[in-house]
Amino acid sequence: MFPILRTELTKLHRSLALLLILAAPTLVGLFLLLNGLRDGQQRPWEVWLGASSGIWAFFMLPMSVTALTALLAQTEHAPRAWDQLRALPIARWRIYAAKALVVLVVVAAMTALCLMLTLAAGALAGLIRPENAPTGPLGLATVAESLGRIYLASVLMIAIQFFLALRFASFVPGLVLGIAGTFFAVVATGAEEGVFLPWQMPVNILASEPWRAQTALGLGLGLGLLALLAAIAVLSHRDVP
Amino acid sequence: MSEFAIETRGLSRRFGRQLAVDALDLHVSRRAVYGFLGPNGAGKSTTIRMLLGLLRPSDGQALIQGLDVGRDRIGAARQVGALLEAHGFYGNLTGRENLDLARTLRGLDRHELDRVLDLTDLRSSADKRVSDYSLGMRQRLGLARALMGSPSVLILDEPTNGLDPDGIADMRRFLAELPDRTGATVFVSSHLLHEVEQIATHVGILHLGRLTVQGRLSDLLAGQPQDIELATSDDAQARTLALAAGYDVADDLRLRLAPHDDARRVAAEVNRALIEAGLDVHRLAPRPRTLEALYRQARLNLPEAA
Numbered sequence A: 001m002f003p004i005l006r007t008e009l010t011k012l013h014r015s016l017a018l019l020l021i022l023a024a025p026t027l028v029g030l031f032l033l034l035n036g037l038r039d040g041q042q043r044p045w046e047v048w049l050g051a052s053s054g055i056w057a058f059f060m061l062p063m064s065v066t067a068l069t070a071l072l073a074q075t076e077h078a079p080r081a082w083d084q085l086r087a088l089p090i091a092r093w094r095i096y097a098a099k100a101l102v103v104l105v106v107v108a109a110m111t112a113l114c115l116m117l118t119l120a121a122g123a124l125a126g127l128i129r130p131e132n133a134p135t136g137p138l139g140l141a142t143v144a145e146s147l148g149r150i151y152l153a154s155v156l157m158i159a160i161q162f163f164l165a166l167r168f169a170s171f172v173p174g175l176v177l178g179i180a181g182t183f184f185a186v187v188a189t190g191a192e193e194g195v196f197l198p199w200q201m202p203v204n205i206l207a208s209e210p211w212r213a214q215t216a217l218g219l220g221l222g223l224g225l226l227a228l229l230a231a232i233a234v235l236s237h238r239d240v241p
Numbered sequence B: 001m002s003e004f005a006i007e008t009r010g011l012s013r014r015f016g017r018q019l020a021v022d023a024l025d026l027h028v029s030r031r032a033v034y035g036f037l038g039p040n041g042a043g044k045s046t047t048i049r050m051l052l053g054l055l056r057p058s059d060g061q062a063l064i065q066g067l068d069v070g071r072d073r074i075g076a077a078r079q080v081g082a083l084l085e086a087h088g089f090y091g092n093l094t095g096r097e098n099l100d101l102a103r104t105l106r107g108l109d110r111h112e113l114d115r116v117l118d119l120t121d122l123r124s125s126a127d128k129r130v131s132d133y134s135l136g137m138r139q140r141l142g143l144a145r146a147l148m149g150s151p152s153v154l155i156l157d158e159p160t161n162g163l164d165p166d167g168i169a170d171m172r173r174f175l176a177e178l179p180d181r182t183g184a185t186v187f188v189s190s191h192l193l194h195e196v197e198q199i200a201t202h203v204g205i206l207h208l209g210r211l212t213v214q215g216r217l218s219d220l221l222a223g224q225p226q227d228i229e230l231a232t233s234d235d236a237q238a239r240t241l242a243l244a245a246g247y248d249v250a251d252d253l254r255l256r257l258a259p260h261d262d263a264r265r266v267a268a269e270v271n272r273a274l275i276e277a278g279l280d281v282h283r284l285a286p287r288p289r290t291l292e293a294l295y296r297q298a299r300l301n302l303p304e305a306a
């Protein structure tokens, strides 16, 4: 399995996907920095980190997953590389499993990067304008845990976007569903039913009612892993015409 | 083990209502250079994709070195190096990086990279990004990738696509020498009859998904009747005389002989008749039938129902 994973990572060199991986968390950090310097107010770390997790779970994560799966899939669709890959003396499920693993690892890395850049933004704000320096305890463990849950709750959404992106040579179906999913997640945050919408599961981890957070985590991770396995099975068994 | 490097039995593939490949029985002997010919849309690429297990046959089976592609795709794929219509190179990576991906996935030695780059004359441009490659350079890179690991069967779908005349000549020499040098079998689809004629030991001709001709090229050409090229001081009258004498005359005044005609005897006869009629004979040349003639003839072998 390791050689395939290595080749998947090699394909990211000088790619647009790599740009996205860096850009999305950077945008969150940049927004927090500008927002932190906006007025004379001093905010506790808890607010900084809460805002960061919120923006990530609410909007940036679903959009990034949509864009990332599209870009990674287009890496193969655009040069019509499937024939070469699928003709190799390697079991086909491995090829798709490696791709799925790369998506999972990359999204985890982006989530971690978002946290790190938030810390950097807070520290930088304090350096630029000491009166804006974040206050209070950092509470890093709590934030890391909550981000971890957000990530796990996003697996179902990742599986769906992953399947659409690889199944169709055009990026349009995945993009349309990703935008629609994120849109409904944003406009219907209040709705209880939203917890059953894969694109809204990550942000439901931050909900105040415990049942919502638990449902989102259980469904997002449980169904997500099943969906990912199903996606790999379907993709490796069908002919690419 | 089977005596054939590639064999298909009743191999067929439908796309909707269209039968793109129709009950193909390919027989490609070991160490042959097999030219796989046919007009656009004949089904060459579809056949090749079935040989590689990329498309499931609607019917029939394909064997590579005796291994059934439907049952043991991976075993069969280990025997094959392929250059396909779609190269699938990653433009953001260099030629060397692209080759290295394939090398890693096939679990081959690092030295393979330089070996195939040298074979295809790509050393100097190996570190350029593939997005900056010309069409011909990509084609060479595709050949380089197919050659990695010295596979026993080389399957090439129109390898001369986009090559310049020198590139075509290089490719021709390279493919022709390969079986003797490495013991490999070469299966190459092409439209370039003249190129194939120079390198192929065997040919198969596909029309509308059916194999209309297959065999050793020398045998196929030997069984062909000859033509006589003719030019005179009065071609119109020459045509009238030839027709009157019962010959089959083409538009360019070429006389098409029957399979058992003796070309030398006919040439002498025609010459005498023309001179007696007072014409000057400028040219009178018996010509062996070429692969091109065989190719045109193959179209006629199609049953009317098709």
Ligand SMILES: Nc1ncnc2c1ncn2[C@@H]1O[C@H](COP(=O)(O)OP(=O)(O)OP(=O)(O)O)[C@@H](O)[C@H]1O
Pocket (backbone or CB within 6 Å): A241, B015, B020, B038, B039, B040, B041, B042, B043, B044, B045, B046, B047
């Ligand atoms: N994926 C597909 N879906 C539907 N029809 C297809 C598909 N692939 C090929 N065909 C049809 O099958 C027929 C054979 O196509 P194929 O590509 O095998 O021809 P070919 O001999 O390789 O032609 P060329 O010399 O132009 O490359 C064509 O009529 C084509 O339209």
Ligand SMILES: [Mg+2]
Pocket (backbone or CB within 6 Å): B044, B045, B046, B085, B157
């Ligand atoms: Mg073709």
